[in-house]
Amino acid sequence: MAPPTETLTAERILEATEEVLRRHGPAKATVVDVARALGVSHGSVYRHFRTKAALREAVTKRWLDRTSQRLAVIVAGGGGPEERLRAWLAALFQAKRHKAGDDPELFATYTVLTGENGTAVGDHIADLTAQLTRIITEGAGSGTFPVSDPAAAARAVFQATGRFHDPCYAREWFAPGVDEEFTAVVDLLIRGLSSPSP
Numbered sequence: 737m738a739p740p741t742e743t744l745t746a747e748r749i750l751e752a753t754e755e756v757l758r759r760h761g762p763a764k765a766t767v768v769d770v771a772r773a774l775g776v777s778h779g780s781v782y783r784h785f786r787t788k789a790a791l792r793e794a795v796t797k798r799w800l801d802r803t804s805q806r807l808a809v810i811v812a813g814g815g816g817p818e819e820r821l822r823a824w825l826a827a828l829f830q831a832k833r834h835k836a837g838d839d840p841e842l843f844a845t846y847t848v849l850t851g852e853n854g855t856a857v858g859d860h861i862a863d864l865t866a867q868l869t870r871i872i873t874e875g876a877g878s879g880t881f882p883v884s885d886p887a888a889a890a891r892a893v894f895q896a897t898g899r900f901h902d903p904c905y906a907r908e909w910f911a912p913g914v915d916e917e918f919t920a921v922v923d924l925l926i927r928g929l930s931s932p933s934p
Contacts (some may be wrong), residue, residue: 817875
């Protein structure tokens with residue numbers, strides 16, 4: 737239980753919510769459980785998040801944003817567009833696989849929550865495709881990726897690699913040979929992006 741003198745912030749509430757979700761799962765976790773874990777009234781939690789749905793959406797967004805932030809570092813980093821694209825796709829696959837493998841209960845919980853929170857998921861996908869668009873746009877500018885529509889190419893790359901980041905494929909992420917399959921798909925996409933458009 738948190739000391740009552742510690743300031744209640746949205747971040748503390750989200751941290752506690754994540755722990756409550758880990759312990760109870762999405763079906764049984766309540767705002768009262770979160771308040772109890774923080775040593776405050778449930779009204780105090782509601783002052784930060786007006787509804788249980790708003791709290792669940794915020795904790796989902798926080799979880800998704802962790803991946804986006806790690807990937808943004810690669811987008812802004814050094815190296816050529818091909819190198820950054822490969823690193824970005826590999827980091828996305830690694831992040832998703834890490835979440836699924838290291839804490840399967842919490843991953844299952846967030847899979848349920850992302851199903852409930854279309855706005856958070858839509859924003860996450862838009863952010864990821866915007867990051868890809870930036871890399872591909874830089875590649876188009878340098879001639880590395882001679883594509884006429886970097887945004888369309890980014891959406892295609894994202895969709896083509898779905899097996900390696902969409903949670904519905906999580907069971908396949910640990911199958912023998914999946915790393916080789918990932919590399920083969922990325923190599924194919926890079927060759928396609930690097931070929932001049934007809």
